Amino acid sequence: MKSNYFITGNAIEELKKLPDGSVDLICTDPPYNLGKDYGNNIDWKQWHEYGQFTLDWLTESKRVLKNDGSLYVFMGVKFISRLFLMLQELGFHFNGWITWHYTQGMGRTKGFSPRHEDILYFTKSDDFTFNNDDVRIPQKYFRERNNMQGANPGDVWEFSHVHYSNPERVKHPTQKPEALMKRIISASSNKGDIVLDPFVGSGTTCVVANFLDRKWIGFDINPEYIEMSENRIKKEINMLDSIDPREDRTPRDLKKFDEAKQASLLLSFAK
Numbered sequence: 674m675k676s677n678y679f680i681t682g683n684a685i686e687e688l689k690k691l692p693d694g695s696v697d698l699i700c701t702d703p704p705y706n707l708g709k710d711y712g713n714n715i716d717w718k719q720w721h722e723y724g725q726f727t728l729d730w731l732t733e734s735k736r737v738l739k740n741d742g743s744l745y746v747f748m749g750v751k752f753i754s755r756l757f758l759m760l761q762e763l764g765f766h767f768n769g770w771i772t773w774h775y776t777q778g779m780g781r782t783k784g785f786s787p788r789h790e791d792i793l794y795f796t797k798s799d800d801f802t803f804n805n806d807d808v809r810i811p812q813k814y815f816r817e818r819n820n821m822q823g824a825n826p827g828d829v830w831e832f833s834h835v836h837y838s839n840p841e842r843v844k845h846p847t848q849k850p851e852a853l854m855k856r857i858i859s860a861s862s863n864k865g866d867i868v869l870d871p872f873v874g875s876g877t878t879c880v881v882a883n884f885l886d887r888k889w890i891g892f893d894i895n896p897e898y899i900e901m902s903e904n905r906i907k908k909e910i911n912m913l914d915s916i917d918p919r920e921d922r923t924p925r926d927l928k929k930f931d932e933a934k935q936a937s938l939l940l941s942f943a944k
């Protein structure tokens with residue numbers, strides 16, 4: 674199947690052009706229906722219309738996914754519970770509710786300041802790719818029973834937004850962090866697999882998929898964002914636009930780990 678292209682178009686119509694069972698991973702961050710200005714489209718519909726729009730693109734997504742494929746959908750709190758039920762009703766298999774804690778944002782004076790969005794992770798069947806070893810993060814402590822190659826990152830992830838002062842920031846209002854996409858794509862696809870984002874925005878999903886040697890396809894209804902994505906994919910990326918702070922940690926009692934390793938080494942020489 675043709676891959677490694679961006680196309681300007683309506684996600685539902687473009688999805689309809691893809692063959693059944695042709696995509697390994699769909700990772701997407703659709704408009705949340707919160708009134709964002711996306712240039713040639715304003716993210717605002719009556720909720721029932723937004724519900725139908727969501728149902729339509731999810732139905733097509735299910736059709737184009739391979740039987741062992743996975744789907745990750747970003748969503749804001751206002752619609753997430755309905756999205757969850759919709760995915761279940763469409764027959765997707767639930768695999769995780771990931772909370773993305775983005776550490777800073779607007780402040781509220783009457784109510785708690787929002788600091789998270791969520792990502793629903795469903796698969797098409799119970800047979801799916803999950804590369805646990807590719808997403809491990811350093812353990813917090815040395816423990817005999819811990820796998821010292823690293824821990825599973827869990828389902829609460831901390832990545833800061835791509836700040837406006839960041840040199841990698843482009844002119845898109847909801848650009849997502851590359852490091853976050855890297856975790857999803859590394860876990861749920863293999864080299865050469867096809868990764869699709871039907872609402873690609875500034876291109877983040879495809880830029881990271883390309884970096885990880887996956888094939889990719891991206892749609893967006895705004896031609897300016899498609900041009901932005903095309904420019905971004907030609908540039909070298911360094912994955913520094915955000916990082917999970919746990920990636921940098923050293924197990925607190927690593928010294929004990931080193932001593933244990935040395936002792937077992939001495940023991941093996943003595944034998």
Ligand SMILES: C[S@@+](CC[C@H](N)C(=O)[O-])C[C@H]1O[C@@H](n2cnc3c(N)ncnc32)[C@H](O)[C@@H]1O
Nearest residue numbers: 683684702704711848849872874875877893894
């Ligand atoms: C939340 S943004 C995606 C941001 C992206 N993850 C990034 O890192 O830049 C959603 C995108 O969906 C696009 N969009 C809105 N309605 C669409 C539709 N019907 N079909 C395709 N794209 C659409 C908007 O133009 C916007 O760029």
